[in-house]
Amino acid sequence: MKEKDFFDLEKETLLIKYTQKQTTPEETRQVESWLKESDDCQKESDILRQALELKTKINEHNSFNSQEAFAEVNRELEKRNRRRSLVNYLSRVAAIISIPLLLSTLTFGYLFFERQAPAIESSVQFMEVLSAPGMVTRLELPDHSKVCLNAGSTLRYPTVFTGNTREVELTGEGYFEVQSDKEHPFFVTTKSGLKVMAHGTQFNVNTYDEREEVEAILVEGLVDIHSYDKFIAGLKPGERLSYNKRTNKYEIRKVNIYENTAWKDGKIVFRNTSLDDVFRVLDHRFNVEIVLHNQKKDKEYNCWATFTDETIYQIFSYLEQATPIRWKVNAMKQNSDTTFAKQRIDVWLK
Template sequence: MEPDNKDIKEYLLLAKAINDDIVDYENYNIGRAFLRNQRRIASGSRKQRLVRSALRIAAVLLLPFILSTGILSYLYIGQMQNDKEVSYLEVVSAPGVITKMELPDKSKVWLNAGSSLRYPSRFTGNERNVYLSGEGYFEVQSDKQNPFYVSVNDNMKIMAHGTKFNVNAYGDEQWIETTLETGLVDVIMNKQSVLLEPSELAYYDRSNQKLSIRPVNVDEKTAWKDGRLIFRNTSLDEVVKQLSRRYNVDIVMHKRTNIDYKCRASFSTESITQILDYLKLVAPMKWKIAETKQLLDSTYPRQRIDIWLK
């Protein structure tokens, strides 16, 4: 016997009521909701046929809910177990590239070319620790209860609460520099700390393990994050190092003099060849781009530029 329109309408009303019960399962108490549905069905004046049909509808609707609830519970428990373990991530800025990133606490970091930063997937405990190789500029979210630490080696780290600062710690340099733009930082060496104030630079000499503080032009030390190079009475050797890093080229100096030429200039969109032509006005030099030959493994080496300083 086919159900009439009235029966179909009541089926739909029953199905909607059952579905509303399922949506309202705040405590996932399926048994209690099922009993409510049975009482609702029993209170009607329809025949036994309607009851059986409604129960079948309930079974169809409840079964996916039971299965999905079980799956979600399993995933939730699994996530709770995974949250107990903190994984570490590492961001590497390729040669010739400046990388901007955001840490789990919303602090921002710029990584200079050839630099890397290792940090946890989430900060736990009372400290926020990251590990820098190379150069990074940090905008740290203020949190006095959970200080922020940048470690550059086993003996040296920089502590900040809410600060903007730059750390230059390339492994091939004989020094480590920390430049403070705003706020306060402590440069910690072997459990001894030195407090930096804005527009100060902490200079650590690896050769004699001495730490000194001096005033500095902050823009000169941090302009790289905006794609600019600023040199203020900078030695030609240092200029060449920064150009090599910025443009991802090998620059080889051939010196015939011990004169320490200094450079004062600012660059942003200039090409490496334009900058080298400018340097010819600063010092008696000539330069040439070496021919690049394919290697045996079919790759090409980095571009090389030779500079002859008279």
């Protein structure tokens, strides 16, 4: 692997370290040299600084009052009158800041607020939280239930739960710690029509669009699974329900809870995991596109490992030792809208 294959990524990493005042004297001189020589580099550094300042503000509100947060941000948006520009800007920042070296420690998300059109009796306010690619975002709901959103996931929920139920909409993957309230059951709804109902429990739901199946894993307590409001099954701790979105069929089996939920603690855990599943997890975690070539259908290679703060390169170096693969990192490409495309990693079986 030649050093030039990593240049773009290493440059982004040094810029972030420089912005956080974590560079060595030699690295500082190198970055300052870049900034003097390139206006684009200076602009990128300014964007990263603003993104990290926003991340700090979000962390300060780790356990925020959702109503007050909504009102505060809404007043700011009205004052600036540029909500759409803000969303576009943050999308760009999310793409630039998603550097694998920081993915295990940096929590970044942005909030997008919207108002539902006024109903006959009253208007309902909703909050939508997006966990940027390569990041894990933690939040607290109005009922004090806690949620961890995996990379590229979205959660939509009302700023105040009203009526007889507490209902949220999930796209992607989320880990839920639901406050007990038997009078007001908690529902996680998905695009597939699958709903997870709980009163007070902990569970994980995986509903990424590219997956053929929606998965619900119960950690503790009890949950009921519904499909289009029809009860289909109940789960016990340690069980996973896999629901096929195309056939509407499902199966329940025992699984390793730690392997399937360690992502919320910044870990990547593989337990006899196929290469396809390994690469799918790494895709989301590091916001990259991994393309597996010349896959051999008659052979299956599995992986057993635990990663914490390793970079994508360190992980692939391990995989190269454990499985017969070779790999190549392609240079990052900038889109016409100034965002960056996902970094592509090509993998070949030997």
